[in-house]
Amino acid sequence: MAIQAAVGRLPETPSQVINREKIVDFVFDGKTYTAYEGDTIASALVAAGVMTFSRSFKYHRRRGLLCAAGACPNCLVQVGDEANVRSCTTPVQAGMKVEAQNAMPSLDVDVMSATQLVDSFLPAGFYYKAFIRPQALWPTYERFLRQAAGLGKIDPDSEPGYFDKIYKHVDVAVIGGGPAGLRAALAAAKSGARVILMDDQSSPGGHLRYRMDEIDGLPAYEYVAKMAAELVGFSNVEILTNTTAVGRYDRNWVGAVTGNRLIKLRTKALIVATGAYEIPLLFENNDLPGIMLGSAVQRMIHLWGVVPGARAVVVSANRRGLQAALDLIAAGVHIEALAEMREEPDADLIRKLSAEHVMIFKRTTIKRAWGIGKVQGVSLESLHSGQIHEFPCDLLLVSTGYTPANQLLFQAGGKLRWNEQIHEFTLDMLPSDVFAAGEAAATHLLEDIEREGELAGLQAAQFAGFGGKIEKVTFLAAKVEERRAERIPWTQIHIAEDEAKKDFVCICEDVTRKEIKQSIQEGFDSVELLKRYSTVSMGPCQGKMCNINAIHVCAHYNQKTVAETGNTTSRPPVTPVTMGALGGRLMEPVRVSPMHDWHVKHGAVMMNAGLWKRPDHYGDPSAEVRAVRERVGLIDVTPLGKFHLRGPGVPGLLERVYTNRWQKLDVGRVRYGLMVTEEGVVLDDGVTARLDDDFYYMTATSSGASGIFENMEWNLQSGWSYDVHLLNVTDLRAAMNLAGPRSRDVLAKIIQGVDLSNAAFPYMSVRQATIAGIPVLLLRIGFTGELSYEIHTPSGYGLHIWEALLKAGEEFGITPFGVEAQRILRLEKGHIIVSQDTDGLTNPFEAGMEWAVKLDKQDFTGKASLLMANQKGVTKKLVGFEMPDGTIPEEANQIVRPGNGPIGLEIIGRITSVRRSPTLKKVIGLCWLPTEMSEPGQEFTIRVRGQMKTGRVVPLPFYDPDGLKLNS
């Protein structure tokens, strides 16, 4: 049976946001509850009489609704697979499954709450002093500590859901849609600026949405609704509700979240009108369920028609506290007593309250609340006489202070200063493109708030280049200044002299005043250290509730002023944001060649090569190797980096980025090139072909492609090379390599416009030709060690050429081959793979590539380092080896000799590449060895899966040492 929601509901009023026609059911901790459309989870639960929402972090104390504004940790619940949901700002949806968090085993019976009985033994940082000996038990203790900590749970089967991002660009962005923000947006809009207004609630209006007092003859909520309606009329204004700005980053880059969407906003001027947080007061048991902030009670009554109690005690220190008391009376709640901390509270409101026969105690505060599981009574204490009065109650309304929601201002570089006169942080300085108005600037009287808002709107528009009336700005600015001087405090912070048990400064982390005192005594006397040691303000509210009280307690025990004590850093995000919203749509781009589908259709086993998908093999890599060696094979090499370089400056650029010479490369010729870093470390290799006087074609390794492009751009842009037009054509060209003794025969069948004979088109040259009318570039080069042609063609024709070659090759037994066969082929030929056979320190001399380094040419990248390395000589070398006993070591196995390491071995080298060669029928590979051990014939020991195996150095290449095949 669903629990009826209507029990605690007031009659319908226009300020309410619920639709009583639409009833929805949801489940909380296994029981079904009924709510109205428009209810939040919290309002529905409070209406149904639920008082305990959660169990606290450390002591597992019961916690009930406190702020109803999405700031405090008390109402965090688990909704389905989402942990730590703020139930007071999350609308109820039909069928929602809501669970209480951190309750063991249940909200009503929590065994962990026993910890508070031994709290004297658990002072701040107790874990630093416990569980030290015996050491062996620490992992067990740790498991227990971990289990006790943490709030919500992760469901491993949770589906990622849909998230996305959107960009916005405006002249003026206003954060906060209360009276300050609305006035600001209106003023900016009238100037013609493009304006965006964001508010985290379901409609603009800020604190006026739940206020009844009359303004200009209208109830406050109507007054502000009219303002919002006026703003809607502007076509240059966008209003985003349910949208929370979570961070202000460099240059007014603002991150905001609405539902599953991250908004990234760039604004010329930013107005922060985010209002203020009402903050709790320190007294014993200040965390009992049934203790609520004044604004929370007002929200409950006016937005959702919910009365959270029947007999209330009110503690007030500002106008709004007294107004909230009047609201309670109007809602039929009996007020047992009202403690007013000020000496001279607002006479008009006191008069009204007296007329309602409320017992009022001036200059009085609360000393203690008591009750089992919820508040059942309070002791009030006169600040004059110390006299105590006790009252029973089921609701304690506390409205004693505010703290500006100034995190965005702080993040923007604003300097905040403690204002002793009004007991709040105010702004000393703001960057020129950021403005503040209203309660965020510690201004609380509506008239002043609106004036500040308008001023900020005009100034921001002006900053963004939209004319305003200068006289008006000057007038308003003067008025705002004048009023600032007259401000009276809305906040009273009271720290009793005597020590209470369990007055919580930080309700997220269960940090009491006593623990703060103790931390300070231990030397954690600056606010930053105090925060880290006691964990005050480290919880989900991020200091919104506790920061001000903590600073006061810190100042108190240090016997310093609050100004001297200072503030802690406010870090983004302002409210916690889901990783889903930040991550956005998880796009997983994959790069495929135009021949991709063909490969898949023909049984290729694909592999990842960076973002590329490549055929690893088509079933039998050894057969593919044999086909290339004996007949002819075709491999897709589209992922190669490919660049067009044009202009008279190309040789200069090549000289700079490659280690070898480039001034004299004839048109039609191809040259191998090696690149190193500034440190002389082998970076990449490839070939460059000269197609025409001023036109070169460069390739780089697939994995190096983007880095090499950036590197060349860097050289061009930073003035190291000139007169080059560089174009990255990696994605515009398909490439394939036709390799094997019959490759010329295959090509001859379908190529036009080129003489393929060895004399006319020798090794290391390039030709442009056509195949079936399609332009192709032919590079006669060979990674495989066979006669081969690399064929580059516009991507769109890639598949066509691929299929044409296969067809032409049919009679010669052509076989497509994959990356694995290519790896074997190149290894047989002794070619290295940069970054597999080399590492982050390898120089070309060690890699046996001194022939590609010309130290006598003019400056090039890495020259200085290479000169040094050359002088030092090489101490280790990359050499070929074979395994006489046929063991196949794993790549990265270490070469060792006896030594005095922990297992009696010393590392002297390592295996970088190894394969069983189908051609040579033995195990071959490349490895690093000390120079003195690198002569052919020398033997060495490899640690293979823990066993010692012998390898023998052999000369490179393993296959076709004289290069007869390549040149055939």
Next chain:
Amino acid sequence: MWKLIRHGLNGNKPLPRMWRTHDLKDSYDVVIIGGGVHGLAAAYYLAKYHGITNVAVLEKRYIGSGGSGRNTTILRSNYLTPEGVAFYDESIKLYENLSVDLDFNVLFSQRGHLTLAHSDAAVRTMRWRAEVNQIQGVNSSLIYPDEIAKLCPHLDLSEHPRYPILGALYHPPGGIIRHDAVVWGYARGADERGVHIHQLTEVTGINVENNKVISVQTNCGTIKTGMVLNATAGWCSLICDMVDVKLPITSHPLQACVSEALKPFLDVVIVSGSLHVYVSQSDRGELVMGASIDPYQSYSLDSTLGFLESLSGHMLELFPSLSRVKILRQWAGVCDMTPDYSPIMGFTPVEGFVVDVGWGTYGFKAGPVSGKRMAELIATNRTPDLIAPFYLGRFEDGALIGEKGAASVGH
């Protein structure tokens, strides 16, 4: 433990101060610049092992306000070079006994460390590291998805199109620690032995005569001393500038963030180099996450939105079920990057000016061993063998210790 109980039974009499405040003296035998783990550990070991207690630690803000209070607390020794492995291994061993040594629980949680391999090349690198580690006596091995699934069931081990998990380097002794506790524990230990810790004391200049350090200037006055240790990590080049010692170091921001606290579900440290992300779950239940350094040089401590976006995206590729977990707080630190991703420790051309710098993104784990060995260097005036390979001159000699493969994201 007994102390706590006594404290509880005593009606909570004030606990003693962990460290005291002092007036700055005119002269100290040793001045350590930087109140991070490195500076404080050096002070502690100078006093403990060498009886040198006339020592000042100068810290411009509060202790631990630099990298030592901003790092993501990953401790491990599964490096790539024999020099690196031996060095970090000694540090882990010191960490293993640190709670007892300092009588302060630093919450070292040796829960295991996994470096994921998403490509064949990465598998090869992991095997390389495992092999080197094993030969050096460090517990590391290459494991495959079935075993990874047992250690970390929340990881997406399916055939992912982009970053499939092909294997991982598993390092059981690796883990996390409570960084602040290490800082405070060392501070307390040093203070107990007579070291002066001066917070809010910024070094503004160093005076050198005849190529010898003679005094240090601070915002609180000048101190005579013949021995200065630069342990300022992200700011070390600025200190070296004061004595004209040139370092091959650039300072880059490194960012990190935490989520709201969750019940324990992640028991190991997970690192993915290809995805530029690493994560662990603290004892408090927060996910502590970070990435690689920002690509630009800066001393800025500003956070960026871009960091949160890319980190979250990458986290979700690994852990798709975390999309509704919320980020609570982000911050940045400054890292002193060397070209070979190894630190610089030892003497400099200026007599009486020694450095313990170049800690980049990985220096927290080295605090104990650096402190101990730098103390030994200062006390004996000779370089201990263990740290000899990390000498400043190696960049001129071309004797680099390349740890990029093991340290750029892994920290």
